[in-house]
Amino acid sequence: MNESLMFQNAPHVRQSESVRTMMTDVIIALVPIYVMAFFYYGPRALLLGLSGILFCVVFSAIGALVLHEKISFDLTPAITGLVIPLLMPATVDYFVIAAACAVAIFVVKLPFGGTGNNLFNPAAVGFASAAICWPAKVFSYPAPLQTLEIFGENTAAMAQSPAYSLALGAVPEYEVLDMLLGSVPGPMGATNIFVVATCGIFLMVRKTVNWITPVSFLLPYSLLLALFPRIEASSFDSLCYELFSGIAIFGAFFMLSEPVTSPKRDFGKFMAGITSAVAAFLFRYFGELEMGFAYALIIMNVFSPLFDEICEEILHVLRRGGKLKKVFFEKKPKEKTEKEEKLPFVRVLKKKKAEEAPAEAVEENTEAEELSEEEITEEPVIEVSFDETSEEEISEEENEEQEEKEPSEDEKTEEEAAV
Amino acid sequence: MSFFVRGIILEQKKEPMLTRSTLVMRHEYEYFDCDFPDIALDELSREQIIELARLAEIVDESDGKLLCEKLEKTDLGEGGTLIIDAVDDEPYISSQMSGCIHHPEKVALGIELCEKVLSPEKTYVAMYKHIFDTNFSIPKKIGNYKVEKIGGRYPAEGRVYRHIPKGKNAVVVGACAMLHLARAAEDSRKMTSCFITVAGDAILNPRNVEVPVGTSVERIIQLCGLNEKPEVIIMGGSMTGRSIFEPENEVVGPTTRGIIALSRGYHNPSPCIGCGRCDHACPKALSVSTMRKLAEFGDFEKLTRYDAALCIGCGACSYVCPSRIDVAATIIKAKKQMELAKKEGTL
Amino acid sequence: MNQLKEKFGIKDSLAYIFFKNPVLVLGLVIGQLAAGDTTLQNGAALSVTYFLVTVPVLVFASVFGKKLPQWLRVVCYALVSTVMLVPAYFICGSFSATIFDSLGIYPVLLAVSTVPIVYSSKIAENSEPLSALMNGIGISLGFALTAIILGAAREFFGSGGLWGFKFADAVYPAVRLPFWGFILLGFMAAIVNLISEAVKKSEETKNSEEGNA
DSSP states (O other): OOTTOOOOOSOOOOOSOOHHHHHHHHHHHHHHHHHHHHHHHOHHHHHHHHHHHHHHHHHHHHHHHHTTOOOOOOSHHHHHHHHHHHTSOTTOOHHHHHHHHHIIIIIIIGGGTSTTTOSSOHHHHHHHHHHHHOHHHHSOEEOSSSOOOSSSSOOOOEEOOHHHHHHTTOOOSSOHHHHHHTOSSSOTTTSOHHHHHHHHHHHHHTTSSOTHHHHHHHHHHHHHHHHSOSSSSOHHHHHHHHHHHSSHHHHHHHTTTOTTTSOSSHHHHHHHHHHHHHHHHHHHHHOSSSOHHHHHHHHHHHHHHHHHHHHHHHHHHHHHTTOHHHHHHSSOGGGHHHHHHHHHHHHHHHHHHHHHSOHHHHHHHHHHHHHHHHHHOOSSOOOOOOTTSSHHHHHHHHHHHHHHHHHHHHHHHHHHHHO | OTTTOOSOOOOOOOTTTTTSOOEEOOOOOOBOOOSOTTSOGGGOOHHHHHHHHHHTTOBOTTTOOBHHHHHHHOOOOTTOEEEEEEOOOSSSOOHHHHHHHHOHHHHHHHHHHHHHHHOOSEEEEEEEOOOTTSOOOOOSEETTEEEEEEOSSSOOGGGGGGGSOTTOOEEEEEHHHHHHHHHHHHHOBOOOEEEEEEESTTBSSOEEEEEETTOBHHHHHHHHOBSSOOSEEEESOTTTOEEESOTTTOBOOTTOOEEEEESOOOOOOOOOOOOOHHHHHOTTOOOHHHHHHHHHHTOHHHHHHTTGGGOOOOOHHHHHOTTOOOHHHHHHHHHHHHHHHHHHTOO | OHHHHHHHTHHHHHHTTTTTOTTTTSOOSHHHHHHHOOSHHHHHHHHHHHHHHHHHHHHHHHHHGGGSOHHHHHHHHHHHHHHTHHHHHHHHHHHOTTHHHHHTTHHHHHHTSHIIIIIHHHTGGGSOHHHHHHHHHHHHHHHHHHHHHHHHHHHHHHHSEETTEEOSOOSOGGGGSHHHHHHHHHHHHHHHHHHHHHHHHHHHHHHHHHHHO
């Protein structure tokens, strides 16, 4: 019985969800979009998706061989390979997909350390580079409801996409219902708004995608679009046309909320959503390219560590509750000037917390103090007092803080005088 | 709102251990001689009850301290509260709760004696109520004492104090210690046994057992039987316990809550995908994912800035990690190294 | 001969060409290369400019540096290096008339980059003129190697030609973007790192074998 017992670290029960189930969820959510693409454009759509998977998986296997790593059965390259063709028209050549996948794997993913370490969204960068290289191929869309030839020259009838006519300042000649159902020319996967939104909600219900990111992107984005219409129509019509014509809704669910490159904290996710909404709107309003969303996403990815840092700074203060004095005065004298500069900001936050924070949050802070007291006292008695965190006390402490601060400044001036 | 709700919802898996009767391992009871054998239970004085606890050598299982010292030194003051700890918020573990449920009279008697010593204004038994996966309902009263249900997400021990009036003191004693106190008063019996939950998917007959202190883990597992070869054996709680290699040499003590044998451990963590679930789960609102990276890097100065000292080691972050990374273990290890460095003055 | 080499620091200077490459290993003037070095001609022009801008400044610093007051030195170095842009303009104009216009601000940025301003006042001041000259030549050769390889690669893949002659279609036009310049420089740095590590390893094994013998 005692042979082959394994060592295992502390929590011995784990959630049933794993990375694999999350990735499978995303793949399951992408399948209906491919089914719709098959309905509109024929088997070529499916073949493009399969080739995307093939390219990405083969490229990451090659990368693993070059780096002398074990070839892992990771599903993330497959997702990248599935997302890239959906952003492009169904008539796009296979080598464009191959180039986009190569950029995604060899440039964005592997040099930064593989799965979990990439700085940018691989699919977004792959698509963006393809769009720069071959704009004629990536931005010319076939009319839907025709079966495209699988290989060889493209003979399909082409049509103007609503995004393009919007960029020219013209009202698109399609009805909003058609745009919702996807029977308008456009990227293979992003036009079927109904299906895309349903799949996105499936992901949010499964909690594979955090609800904060898509919501905090789509709400400000649609607000901005409604406030600043580019075409001469009512703001609601303009909003419908603008929102349903690009890749924004597809991207919000499948690219923006990708866990690796988005911020980790909830508030950071909010900030990232709003930032990318503003950036995407600016790209759309002033930019010449139709699919500004990919660039907005790349810009957001650059800032996401910064958002996390800001959150940590805020939480660092909030965690203390009423014990700010201890944190900011009993530290190394070296950092004193920095702390004093930061103080006004801190005090504002604390006041806000005392006024606005709901009861739950305050109570949790009381627990924190109790626990720390429990740990410190060596007597067998666990004594708990509750009078420390009432709001009056906080304000009193604040007064103390101010009182304490003044003499310290006096001391400083004295020191300066002495020098 | 997800901003203010912290911690995790755990599948409690307490059945069938909780509703099954406690299995008592046969052993010789030890008795003590006391100076006042004939006094009725109602007439015992404060000093006599403390003497009983001392003679019976009762250890409080909630914190591992001697009950007699605890009773002697505690001064609740006016309007204090006595809390009986039966909060089993970790999955599988139900040793304290089953003690309360299957021996309510004895526990009530113990509480009565304890009340006589401490003279609190209010007394309640704290139990964890979020046991979704069973039909079992928590009793409203143990004897004459009210049961306060502690709700909420996993690290629930801190919320025990939620029902105390403001500005008053409180003391927590374990439920099984009350049971032992009652036995000492009624039968002059020493505390020679402890209550342990034996569970896990490799155990044939999972249930709560009462075994003598010092029994080896192997013996206890033999008592309940194995249905397959376990890969991991855990002593302690399922969230905070440690895995052991030599079950024949490990013995249980008064503070051991459970023994869990799992047929399959967790292998091969995959790389972190940065989903941020650990940040979301942390009951202390720490930036866990960044802290793990810093801990692996050994950047202690920055870890102090990220409040690593506030970590309570609940293991919620490791539980939710979809990559099966030992987040909590990494951070706790770094925290210990940090404390060591602080003592030496190198940090 | 070996003594002569050591005296003038020829070995150290030669290291700047590959193992201490100013761009790929030391990480200087990356931005100028990534943004400006899109064709082979651009690469050549940038190399010539860098040579003319760096070498005279280093020699000037080692000869006159100590004689000037501290506050004037950096100003003088900047002056010398920017004056040297004028001959660079004429030399580059000999192989393509518009090259300096198409390069825009990047040659000027080279004139006030790290080596003419900081390296000269930190190291070249304290060294002899000849060794400063050798260092300058080594650094500019290392820069030229990187710039020409990068420019050729980007022109070949980005516009399907070399030295202005087109002989094929563009394979991948995006390489002309600064983003790809950075990426390619990163890959080149990785290759240099790989080679120098391999060389170091083989030298170590050689040394240990000798020690064992």
